[in-house]
Amino acid sequence: MKAVLGLEDGTFVVGDGFGVEGRCSGELVFTTQMTGYMEALTDPSYAGQILMFTYPLIGNYGVDLQNFESPRVQAAGCVVREIARVPASRPPVAEYFEENALLGISGVDTRSLTIKTRTCGTLRASLIVGGEDGNEAVRLARSAPPITGTDLxxxxxxxxxxxxxxxxxxxxxxxxxxxxxxxxxxxxxxxxxxxxxxxxxxxxxxxxxxxxxxxxxxxxxxxxxxxxxxxxxxxxxxxxxxxxxxxxxxxxxxxxxxxxxxxxxxxxxxxxxxxxxxxxxxxxxxxxxxxxxxxxxxxxxxxxxxxxxxxxxxxxxxxxxxxxxxxxxxxxxxxxxxxxxxxxxxxxxxx
Missing domain, CATH: 3.40.50.880 (Class I glutamine amidotransferase (GATase) domain)
Structure with a gap:
């Protein structure tokens, strides 16, 4: 299943989708943590944002409900370089995303996206899972409301x-x-x-x-x-x-x-x-x-x-x-x- 991430500046990247087909929009933000990915994804402060991990491999110890900071994943979407398909414990992140109707993209250059964010500032983004129309993703990103105007x-x-x-x-x-x-x-x-x-x-x-x-x-x-x-x-x-x-x-x-x-x-x-x-x-x-x-x-x-x-x-x-x-x-x-x-x-x- 393909997926595409589009940014308001016209950039888009195509990768592999995980979770379910769908689309979401929000600010693209990055976190530099190497572990604690489920704590981050379930942190209510990430509501309305698409969360990108700079560490290249996410999900290597699966999903443990004890790590949750709220009852569910709060981030609108997830962006990773590589998602662990066979983690040390179950369920895998990709499987959890699918079972809970969540959206993610892997196989993209998170380093270049992070550099862009640091250079340009936080950008509105859109993630389409189950498609690869970059122009549509960019259009959706540009139509997303700014976070300052959203009651999260x-x-x-x-x-x-x-x-x-x-x-x-x-x-x-x-x-x-x-x-x-x-x-x-x-x-x-x-x-x-x-x-x-x-x-x-x-x-x-x-x-x-x-x-x-x-x-x-x-x-x-x-x-x-x-x-x-x-x-x-x-x-x-x-x-x-x-x-x-x-x-x-x-x-x-x-x-x-x-x-x-x-x-x-x-x-x-x-x-x-x-x-x-x-x-x-x-x-x-x-x-x-x-x-x-x-x-x-x-x-x-x-x-x-x-x-x-x-x-x-x-x-x-x-x-x-x-x-x-x-x-x-x-x-x-x-x-x-x-x-x-x-x-x-x-x-x-x-x-």
């Missing part, structure tokens, strides 16, 4: 509140597309977690009598998270606020700062960040937007910075008890360098 958070947020019991501190979590292991990291420390939809009102959150507010990761443009931005603005100074990934962007916007779309973002399990004490940590990341440092209001200090490009990877406001990071300290996949460093500290500091 609603697709991945829970639709009703729920509670995860625990003997410890009570945390209200706004679900913008939360990864499973963020919740697991909080559960491990004994937290009682009250999870709310993205559009929950501040009064609803406070009715749970939380000790802290947690803003999760999520897909797309943080400015689309209007409900969460409003909640943080209303509750800042009332209780500690913690954010991860989109959570840092939401907190910044609520304080009057700005965010911007990055040229091609940070996605992978090998992103170095420097903490304010000079120590460097290797982190898992998945974001295409960042906080504009110059726009941060007085009282906010940058706590982490990306070693590669100097962008903001964390900020704090001690007066308002706000602690946020752009990277994923819970990892999964990726190194756990910052799991204890971050979660132990923020949990300990919740009164």
């Amino acid at each position: 958070i609603e697709r991945v947020s829970c639709t009703a509140p729920y509670t995860i019991s625990g003997p410890g501190k009570r945390i209200a979590l706004i679900d913008l597309g939360v990864k499973r292991h963020i919740i697991e990291s909080l559960r491990y420390r004994g937290a009682e977690i009250h999870v709310f939809p993205h559009n929950a009102a501040a009064d609803d959150l406070m009715a749970a009598e939380p000790d802290a507010l947690f803003i999760s990761n999520g897909p797309g443009d943080p400015k689309r998270a209007a409900g969460a931005i409003r909640c943080v603005g209303e509750l800042a100074g009332e209780l500690p606020i913690i954010g991860i990934c989109m959570g840092i962007q939401v907190a910044a916007l609520a304080l009057g700062a700005e965010t911007y779309k990055m040229k091609f973002g940070h996605r992978g399990t090998n992103q170095p960040v420097r903490y304010r004490d000079g120590k460097i940590y290797i982190t898992t990341q998945n974001h295409g937007f960042a906080v504009d440092e110059e726009s941060l209001p007085e009282g906010c200090t940058v706590s982490y910075r990306n070693v590669n490009d100097g962008t903001v990877e964390g900020f704090e406001n001690s007066d308002l008890s706000i602690t946020c990071v752009q990277f994923h300290p819970e990892a999964h996949g990726g190194p756990r360098d910052t799991e204890m460093h971050f979660f132990d500290r923020i949990y300990r500091e919740i009164p």
Whole structure:
């Protein structure tokens, strides 16, 4: 079965399709991770995007449901150089894609596509599985809406509140597309977690009598998270606020700062960040937007910075008890360098 990937700049590549016949559109983004492919594909932050792996062989240990960060694959499509047909364990990725009506393409030059993305910036793309009409794929890519104009958070947020019991501190979590292991990291420390939809009102959150507010990761443009931005603005100074990934962007916007779309973002399990004490940590990341440092209001200090490009990877406001990071300290996949460093500290500091 043939497949074709088309980009809005007119480029298209033909390869071998896996999964089922169909078509999808979205931003083409790349991740540099060598392992953790199912964690990436099931990360809700990839909703609405076509995910390309730079590592040349994907799927060599099959599909394990324990690795999922949400109940299903969230990426619109998957692009790989080579898909492992006989993995160490079953089922193979290609078989899982077929059984779950997912779309993928292999046998394409992911290196050249990655270089193009780094040079031109993130491009809209379209994947057609079961065909090889490059002109049609390009047309579909050009007609795809930009990610800034798409409400992706609603697709991945829970639709009703729920509670995860625990003997410890009570945390209200706004679900913008939360990864499973963020919740697991909080559960491990004994937290009682009250999870709310993205559009929950501040009064609803406070009715749970939380000790802290947690803003999760999520897909797309943080400015689309209007409900969460409003909640943080209303509750800042009332209780500690913690954010991860989109959570840092939401907190910044609520304080009057700005965010911007990055040229091609940070996605992978090998992103170095420097903490304010000079120590460097290797982190898992998945974001295409960042906080504009110059726009941060007085009282906010940058706590982490990306070693590669100097962008903001964390900020704090001690007066308002706000602690946020752009990277994923819970990892999964990726190194756990910052799991204890971050979660132990923020949990300990919740009164």
